[in-house]
Amino acid sequence: MFKKILIANRGEIAIRIITTAKEMGIQTVAVYSDFDRYSLFTKLADEAYHIGESPSSKSYLLADRIIETAKKCGAEAIHPGYGFLSERGFFAKMCKDNGIKFIGPGHEAIDLLGSKTEAKLLAIKNEVPVVPGTEKPLTDFSLINKIAKDIGYPVLIKASAGGGGKGMRVVNEEADLESSLRTAQSEAKSSFGDDSVFIEKYIESPRHIEIQVLADEHGNVVHLGERECSMQRRHQKIIEETPSVIIDEKLRNEMGECAKRIVKAAGYSNAGTVEFIVDKDNKFYFLEVNTRLQVEHPITELRTGLDLVREQLKIASGEKLSLKQEDITFTGHTIECRICAEDSLNNFMPSTGKITFMNKFLGNGMREDTGILEGDEISVYYDPMISKLVAHDSTREEAIAKMKRALKEYRIEGIKTNIPFLLQLLDCKEFIDGNYHTQFIEKEFLKREPEKLTEDKDTLAALSIAASLFKKNKSAGIFNNNHVSNFNNNHKANNHTPSNWVKKRAENFR
Amino acid sequence: MNKYTTKIDGSETINSIEITGDTTALFNGEEVSYDHKFLSKNVILLRINDKNFIMTISYNDEDMTAEMNLDSKIYTLTCKSELDLIKEKLTIGKGGGKLKKDIKSPMPGIIKAMNVAAGQEVKKGEILLVLEAMKMENEIKATSDCIVKKVNVEAMSSVEKNELLIELE
Numbered sequence: 001m002f003k004k005i006l007i008a009n010r011g012e013i014a015i016r017i018i019t020t021a022k023e024m025g026i027q028t029v030a031v032y033s034d035f036d037r038y039s040l041f042t043k044l045a046d047e048a049y050h051i052g053e054s055p056s057s058k059s060y061l062l063a064d065r066i067i068e069t070a071k072k073c074g075a076e077a078i079h080p081g082y083g084f085l086s087e088r089g090f091f092a093k094m095c096k097d098n099g100i101k102f103i104g105p106g107h108e109a110i111d112l113l114g115s116k117t118e119a120k121l122l123a124i125k126n127e128v129p130v131v132p133g134t135e136k137p138l139t140d141f142s143l144i145n146k147i148a149k150d151i152g153y154p155v156l157i158k159a160s161a162g163g164g165g166k167g168m169r170v171v172n173e174e175a176d177l178e179s180s181l182r183t184a185q186s187e188a189k190s191s192f193g194d195d196s197v198f199i200e201k202y203i204e205s206p207r208h209i210e211i212q213v214l215a216d217e218h219g220n221v222v223h224l225g226e227r228e229c230s231m232q233r234r235h236q237k238i239i240e241e242t243p244s245v246i247i248d249e250k251l252r253n254e255m256g257e258c259a260k261r262i263v264k265a266a267g268y269s270n271a272g273t274v275e276f277i278v279d280k281d282n283k284f285y286f287l288e289v290n291t292r293l294q295v296e297h298p299i300t301e302l303r304t305g306l307d308l309v310r311e312q313l314k315i316a317s318g319e320k321l322s323l324k325q326e327d328i329t330f331t332g333h334t335i336e337c338r339i340c341a342e343d344s345l346n347n348f349m350p351s352t353g354k355i356t357f358m359n360k361f362l363g364n365g366m367r368e369d370t371g372i373l374e375g376d377e378i379s380v381y382y383d384p385m386i387s388k389l390v391a392h393d394s395t396r397e398e399a400i401a402k403m404k405r406a407l408k409e410y411r412i413e414g415i416k417t418n419i420p421f422l423l424q425l426l427d428c429k430e431f432i433d434g435n436y437h438t439q440f441i442e443k444e445f446l447k448r449e450p451e452k453l454t455e456d457k458d459t460l461a462a463l464s465i466a467a468s469l470f471k472k473n474k475s476a477g478i479f480n481n482n483h484v485s486n487f488n489n490n491h492k493a494n495n496h497t498p499s500n501w502v503k504k505r506a507e508n509f510r
Numbered sequence: 511m512n513k514y515t516t517k518i519d520g521s522e523t524i525n526s527i528e529i530t531g532d533t534t535a536l537f538n539g540e541e542v543s544y545d546h547k548f549l550s551k552n553v554i555l556l557r558i559n560d561k562n563f564i565m566t567i568s569y570n571d572e573d574m575t576a577e578m579n580l581d582s583k584i585y586t587l588t589c590k591s592e593l594d595l596i597k598e599k600l601t602i603g604k605g606g607g608k609l610k611k612d613i614k615s616p617m618p619g620i621i622k623a624m625n626v627a628a629g630q631e632v633k634k635g636e637i638l639l640v641l642e643a644m645k646m647e648n649e650i651k652a653t654s655d656c657i658v659k660k661v662n663v664e665a666m667s668s669v670e671k672n673e674l675l676i677e678l679e
Binding site: 408 | 512514516518519520521525527529535537542544546548549550551552553554556558559561563564565566567569576578579580581582583584585587589591593616617618619622642643644646647648649650651671
């Protein structure tokens with residue numbers, strides 16, 4: 001086993017990796033940007049090295065500097081987390097060339113599966129069903145137009161180097177193709193530096209269901225069941241659960257075997273996720289392989305009792321999988337909610353600013369993966385996820401009830417969060433029935449009329465009296481001017497200049 | 511200043527509140543006992559007839575609306591004091607209360623698309639511009655029907671938080 005590893009990531013996922021590594025007696029090294037100088041993950045690691053400025057292109061994406069740091073501090077391996085350099089074959093290769101173990105698959109497998117067209121060909125060759133569409137990245141409009149016509153509308157445009165929903169557009173009719181293509185290409189160009197796209201048949205009301213796999217470096221592969229990730233908005237997952245209401249044991253095994261065939265054929269090792277879409281008739285189609293640890297991996301951990309980061313570290317250090325497929329058992333139901341700094345009442349606008357108040361009561365087995373504390377700042381530099389809440393219980397109903405209880409007791413002030421929205425989703429009939437798909441939120445849920453007020457008298461009195469007391473105190477000047485100016489929608493009133501957070505964090509750190 | 515009115519979104523009723531003491535108040539004429547503590551400058555613990563309520567409040571002075579979060583559910587209500595009501599009476603007839611509808615940047619970012627030009631009429635819900643920030647493209651929409659008076663930024667320019675992007679009337 002490794003003695004020391006470097007974590008080339010930040011926030012909650014860096015902490016997630018540090019936690020397991022420490023439990024295994026492995027020394028941990030964090031790298032950080034200007035903004036993250038005193039972020040929680042840098043304090044939890046044994047060592048922390050500054051690698052650059054706040055924008056990720058000047059820090060967390062600087063492969064050279066990260067490798068250099070690993071060599072300087074004597075780290076034997078690098079865990080890339082998710083995002084940033086995690087799915088960049090060149091980085092895995094650089095690690096290898098420098099004698100550092102990349103905790104993930106080999107660069108050949110990353111490159112092979114990272115190309116959606118190559119991955120699709122591989123799937124076809126291995127008798128894994130795929131969605132009809134183009135097999136080569138395209139940029140030429142007239143050719144794209146012709147192919148779209150052949151496949152039949154609606155079609156989906158996807159950036160060939162994409163991920164996370166960026167550079168993705170649905171086109172319902174020929175008239176919209178040109179403008180949608182232009183937006184998708186410009187997003188793809190700015191996010192990935194590559195404006196080639198590919199198009200495929202658009203499947204209506206699909207579910208996004210993915211299979212977690214573990215593969216060692218000796219040819220052994222197991223799958224750890226599915227994750228239902230269909231609760232999405234703009235292709236960003238919001239709520240994930242396992243098992244999926246629509247997957248029975250037979251389908252799980254079929255999908256699991258397909259997933260195993262693909263990763264075996266790709267010469268893949270370490271943890272990976274094979275994504276499928278499932279249509280209304282429960283027919284599944286291969287989508288892509290995420291060659292890294294996923295954001296939503298905790299739900300699989302709680303349902304299988306495995307620590308995926310520990311498995312990753314064991315695999316990367318050359319150990320054989322200690323589990324065979326028949327050893328994998330599933331218990332109960334697990335659900336994850338992603339808490340994000342965004343204003344769900346205002347078109348989900350990202351909400352930046354300082355967290356002035358944070359008070360939560362998790363308890364009773366609730367799991368929280370986070371990298372943020374009261375007093376921390378949500379910046380524009382990184383993604384707006386504050387934390388992941390994960391509930392595990394013996395039944396789906398109990399897991400949902402546990403999640404709702406914890407969400408109601410999770411209070412954050414200073415920024416807006418999507419917690420009210422998450423609770424509305426958990427309360428809607430479609431979610432309760434398990435009857436939802438990837439377009440449910442945008443096409444149905446968000447178009448509904450707001451519900452009428454049905455609160456009891458004490459609640460109405462509480463709201464009214466609280467507002468009155470607040471106003472009374474305010475006019476009496478109990479709060480000083482500083483406070484008062486903060487009342488008007490904190491994130492709007494705050495000035496962008498990064499306040500003096502460096503100094504303030506320095507104080508917290510002491 | 512102990513008398514207030516509230517109107518909660520989703521209900522037609524205008525409630526009257528009178529804070530009669532440190533632990534007593536009248537809600538629509540009925541006496542309620544309460545206890546309260548501010549847990550932070552805008553988080554309040556309130557016990558009404560011994561039932562617990564923890565709420566966060568963001569209050570907007572301009573339109574006297576409070577956005578309140580109770581058990582992670584958002585309520586919007588208008589809360590006015592006696593003085594507010596008197597002021598309101600005075601401004602009516604003066605034709606006061608012109609609504610500001612200017613579009614300011616909610617966060618620093620890059621204008622990916624500017625869909626409107628000066629003089630253009632826009633309908634409520636129409637996408638005025640696309641702002642890229644936190645790696646996501648955010649559509650900024652018109653909140654009401656209006657006319658574009660002036661556009662202050664060009665597509666692909668970067669903007670700071672609170673920068674005036676579009677003036678509307």
